Amino acid sequence: MNNSGTRSGGTTSPITSHILDVRLGRPAAGVAVTLERRGADESWQFLGRDATNSDGRASGLFWEGELAPGRYRLTFDTGSYFAEQQVDHFYPLVTIEFQVARADQHYHVPLLLSPFGYSTYRGS
Template identity: 50%
Template sequence: MSISTHVLDAALGRPAADVGVRLDALPGGELLAQARTDADGRVRDLAADLPVGTYRITFDTGGYFAATGRQGFYPEVAVTFAVIDAGEHHHVPLLLSPFAYSTYRGS
């Protein structure tokens, strides 16, 4: 099982580069991985070989908006999701704008 993510800045119509990303195991919030999105807004290999369970990816959206000279409403976005099949890849995208966000299970 592996986890990846990408962030798209919907307001600008392009990938969100250099967004801080944190992966925690739940319950308890044990830090499993930290990364920053690349120039294409992606973290291709955030984690691998994790067991079935509940996880949370937290995106540092406040830092991203500050670095791009914009004010955002959400200082961070936390997405909690369940890994049901440890044999599958899990992709967790984030569509972001200063005052809204959306996420879904990607492929």
């Protein structure tokens, strides 16, 4: 993988994220992001980890195996991000669960972040 979140040959992770720090009005760089998939036994299985780049993007979350329909979870280490900046905050982790319906689609999950709130949506 290179810094753009693509493998050599141009393939892109089918699950990506982008974090904007609305307090500062710019991308949130250096936020650790973990991706998991819920298994048939209801436990969460680790799939990958990345950190947002200088543009706030996490594009290297999933490379091994095939994307399959099911429930997935992204966990953002927002506490470390704000602590590094010495900013009081309320949410040490932001966890977003979402449903993958079609394995042939791209799933982009942006996070709009502030020290005391956040929102998300399915992007493109």
